[in-house]
Amino acid sequence: DVRLVESGGHLVQPGESLTLSCAISGFSVSYHHMTWVRQVPGEGLEGVSVVFSGGGTTYADSVKDRFTISRDISKNTVFLQMNRLRVEDTALYYCARLLQIWPSPATFDIWGRGTMVTVSS
Amino acid sequence: VVLTQFPATVSVSPGERATLSCRASQNISSDLAWYQQKPGQAPRLLIYGASTRATGIPARFSGSGSGTEFTLTIRSQQSEDSAIYYCQQYKNWPPWTFGQGTKVEVK
Numbered sequence: 001d002v003r004l005v006e007s008g009g010h011l012v013q014p015g016e017s018l019t020l021s022c023a024i025s026g027f028s029v030s031y032h033h034m035t036w037v038r039q040v041p042g043e044g045l046e047g048v049s050v051v052f053s054g055g056g057t058t059y060a061d062s063v064k065d066r067f068t069i070s071r072d073i074s075k076n077t078v079f080l081q082m083n084r085l086r087v088e089d090t091a092l093y094y095c096a097r098l099l100q101i102w103p104s105p106a107t108f109d110i111w112g113r114g115t116m117v118t119v120s121s
Numbered sequence: 122v123v124l125t126q127f128p129a130t131v132s133v134s135p136g137e138r139a140t141l142s143c144r145a146s147q148n149i150s151s152d153l154a155w156y157q158q159k160p161g162q163a164p165r166l167l168i169y170g171a172s173t174r175a176t177g178i179p180a181r182f183s184g185s186g187s188g189t190e191f192t193l194t195i196r197s198q199q200s201e202d203s204a205i206y207y208c209q210q211y212k213n214w215p216p217w218t219f220g221q222g223t224k225v226e227v228k
Binding site: 044045046047050058059060061094096098099101104105106107108109111112113114 | 152154156162163164165166169170175207209211212214215216217218219220221222
């Protein structure tokens with residue numbers, strides 16, 4: 001059964017750090033691109049970060065130099081380390097698989113249920 | 122690439138057809154996907170390649186278009202189709218950008 005389960009969301013103060021986890025079952029993280037997508041409640045979707053199957057990473061400009069995506073192949077888990085959090089980072093964070101449609105990483109075909117991050121003083 | 126969806130809201134009666142539009146700020150060929158998001162749920166992939174239905178998606182959902190103009194059509198609207206629908210491009214990345222969404226209401 002293919003499943004993504006996020007955890008780690010919390011209420012934190014501006015400037016603090018938080019690490020999100022995404023536990024994957026049903027496929028191997030080493031063969032797929034994995035992403036974090038966030039959504040402010042009642043608003044649209046924003047791609048935050050990607051870790052490619054080959055290990056490379058990319059980030060949205062809004063989180064570059066503050067967030068770090070990583071994966072543990074042995075645990076089949078993806079992480080998002082978030083530093084220097086801002087009020088505007090408040091959102092529901094989804095873990096999603098980014099499906100390769102030749103020749104590009106293309107569409108988000110499997111999603112978790114999300115974990116809520118609230119940044120507030 | 123900026124994606125603009127319209128209308129913001131569409132209201133249809135059960136059994137009617139709903140037509141949603143997505144316009145790209147530059148040519149993205151057919152590298153466009155559509156998602157459905159119901160309240161309290163994660164988005165679900167409906168269409169990729171502008172017109173290919175994802176696994177398990179009913180035939181009443183169809184996509185068309187290329188270049189900068191795209192359409193999602195929901196034939197014979199059902200109550201469970203009430204949701205927000207997003208388009209997403211994967212021609213020019215990063216980032217993979219989404220439209221702002223169209224809310225579909227079934228009367």
